[in-house]
Amino acid sequence: NAGVMQNPRHLVRRRGQEARLRCSPMKGHSHVYWYRQLPEEGLKFMVYLQKENIIDESGMPKERFSAEFPKEGPSILRIQQVVRGDSAAYFCASSPRGFSTSSYEQYFGPGTRLTVT
């Protein structure tokens, strides 16, 4: 059973460009979460998605950031017009169940390290 997959692993963008980060959850997992980790800091929740639905985007900046998890294909975190402050590691995690059911485990992907120059 393959783990959570993320690509690219490293992404360099110039200020003003767009960044697209992809996440494929573990097989059988339909819940996807995105977290951001700034250098030498903890993990901050950004968004929680199920297939074709955004469940909680309370941690997502209001502008320039968007996320989707289509019926087919990976979840995508999109950052438009990147700025230097967007440089961070972006991790996605997946789980087989959501909060409304019994407690669940989240398993993390290897992360995408975004560098904005």
Add this chain to the structure above:
Amino acid sequence: GENVEQHPSTLSVQEGDSAVIKCTYSDSASNYFPWYKQELGKRPQLIIDIRSNVGEKKDQRIAVTLNKTAKHFSLHITETQPEDSAVYFCASNTGKLIFGQGTTLQVKP
């Protein structure tokens, strides 16, 4: 919103000693408390978790305790080894994981 405080921020122990990391949370609705280990440049790895209907859970050298009344939970690592050196994060679940600030554990050989 939910807040998780984690202490200490750094911890240095001698190989073979025990290490204890403590967390407090604010949302009484939290029902699941995982601990993650993150090595430099790598993904967070789930090492142990505890649910709100349990007070203690043990897995070999690691154990976690939960005091729901006080909203405290702790990670205990016994017989530490150099490969235990990493950053450890606690988290609480309120529909999403809210993480503590992390503890950098250094185990000296």
